[in-house]
Amino acid sequence: MNSKKINPTQKISVKRNGEVIGDYVPPQMVSLLENGHLRNADLCFDSRSGGWIPIRAFLRRRRIPGYPPKPGRNLGGPTRGSRRRRLARRKLTFKLLLGFFTMALASGAVFWWGKTAEDIEGLKTSLANAEALNGEWKQKYENALFAAREVASNDLVRGKVIMRDAAGRRATLPNVEVRLYSRAEIEAYLSERYAHIAEAGETDPTRLPAHFLKNIPPPIETTTTNSDGRFECKISKPGEYVLQTGLRSAKTGELRLWFVAFDSRDPLNTPVDITESNVVRQFNPIFMLSEGR
Numbered sequence: 001m002n003s004k005k006i007n008p009t010q011k012i013s014v015k016r017n018g019e020v021i022g023d024y025v026p027p028q029m030v031s032l033l034e035n036g037h038l039r040n041a042d043l044c045f046d047s048r049s050g051g052w053i054p055i056r057a058f059l060r061r062r063r064i065p066g067y068p069p070k071p072g073r074n075l076g077g078p079t080r081g082s083r084r085r086r087l088a089r090r091k092l093t094f095k096l097l098l099g100f101f102t103m104a105l106a107s108g109a110v111f112w113w114g115k116t117a118e119d120i121e122g123l124k125t126s127l128a129n130a131e132a133l134n135g136e137w138k139q140k141y142e143n144a145l146f147a148a149r150e151v152a153s154n155d156l157v158r159g160k161v162i163m164r165d166a167a168g169r170r171a172t173l174p175n176v177e178v179r180l181y182s183r184a185e186i187e188a189y190l191s192e193r194y195a196h197i198a199e200a201g202e203t204d205p206t207r208l209p210a211h212f213l214k215n216i217p218p219p220i221e222t223t224t225t226n227s228d229g230r231f232e233c234k235i236s237k238p239g240e241y242v243l244q245t246g247l248r249s250a251k252t253g254e255l256r257l258w259f260v261a262f263d264s265r266d267p268l269n270t271p272v273d274i275t276e277s278n279v280v281r282q283f284n285p286i287f288m289l290s291e292g293r
Contacts (some may be wrong), residue, residue, distance in 0.1 A: 154269060166250060176227055193211065235264045259289045
């Protein structure tokens with residue numbers, strides 16, 4: 001394929017799952033790929049070849065400015081956080097295996113030296129204590145996995161609502177209502193509301209959040225964060241979903257919205273956190289959904 005530079009102002013069509021999701025200029029494609037609005041599996045139309053090719057291949061072959069990324073930037077690859085989580089999981093697994101090995105040695109020693117009825121009774125007591133200890137280890141291991149952002153069961157999505165307090169420190173928020181929707185339903189709803197708002201000529205950014213919540217469809221499930229700011233929702237079937245909530249700013253009182261997308265089929269079913277980093281900043285359906293993982 002020809003590798004000559006493309007006009008940076010020429011809009012390129014992008015397709016996902018057989019449908020065109022928008023037209024973007026090449027520098028914008030690099031930015032959207034980096035923040036997760038565009039995906040590695042998306043295709044873009046190459047006017048020179050007359051066909052659809054993977055977006056990353058298009059950016060590389062057309063020598064788009066800013067691509068490939070500088071070292072340290074991430075475009076769909078493993079993050080530092082994912083490496084830290086794998087390391088934490090390995091450390092926890094090693095500690096758990098070490099505990100089991102220690103209990104096995106202790107049990108073996110009791111068997112070796114236990115020759116009388118009194119020793120046998122002592123052995124039973126030791127085994128009972130070992131089972132209780134094993135239960136405690138298992139509970140601690142599960143709690144540590146959750147705290148370290150490790151996997152949950154396939155029929156659940158877990159997460160936290162984390163904001164900055166008046167002193168600028170990150171803190172979890174209790175009693176926050178979080179709603180679960182299918183991604184397809186929310187995308188269709190946001191596009192419909194955007195068209196209605198544009199037709200009405202509403203441009204006041206302080207009033208737009210309320211307009212985007214008007215007539216929102218009923219959620220699949222609604223939950224509330226606990227005292228630690230954590231929540232979980234049941235997933236009835238695998239697929240793409242959106243977690244939605246709204247909070248008022250402690251400083252200005254303005255309503256802020258979150259539409260945080262995730263795929264329940266992710267092999268590492270890690271928690272989906274709602275933070276200031278994924279709040280809605282542009283009231284356009286293309287940019288309102290943020291990736292939670």
